[in-house]
Amino acid sequence: MFSLTHAAAQQIQQAANASGATELALRIAAKIDPDGSLQYGMGFDEPHDEDMRLDLGGVAVVIGGESQELLFDTVLDYVELNPGEFNFIFSEAREESSCGKEPAAKGSCSTGCGSGGCASKGLTH
DSSP: EEEEOEEEEEEEEHHHHHTTTTTTTEEEEEOOOTTSSSEEEEEOOOOOTTTTTEEEETTTEEHHHHHHHHTTTTEEEEEEEEEEEEEEEEBBBBBSOOOSSSSSSSSSSSSSSSSTTOGGGGOOO
């Protein structure tokens, strides 16, 4: 199942408050590019009937059918990548952390959203 760390949930709630999106869910998406790399996206959106709906740390999350399998056992975290540079990362769910400060995140530590973070549909940090 997809999950969020406490740090990610806090940052998402702050972004929702700042952008007036508190009534919207956070949509998480993933796709495989033609070169085989996995790309992630996220932003505030209205839920659709076919979406998986989750309540994670007080954050309403929706995942469309095409992304559900790609996001299985994925953790969204918000970490300091370099001094003063914070970003969302997607990684495999594991018991211990090697790249984040939360115990649920470990693995590839893929940033997936680039150095500017995931800002699609109004999510900023």
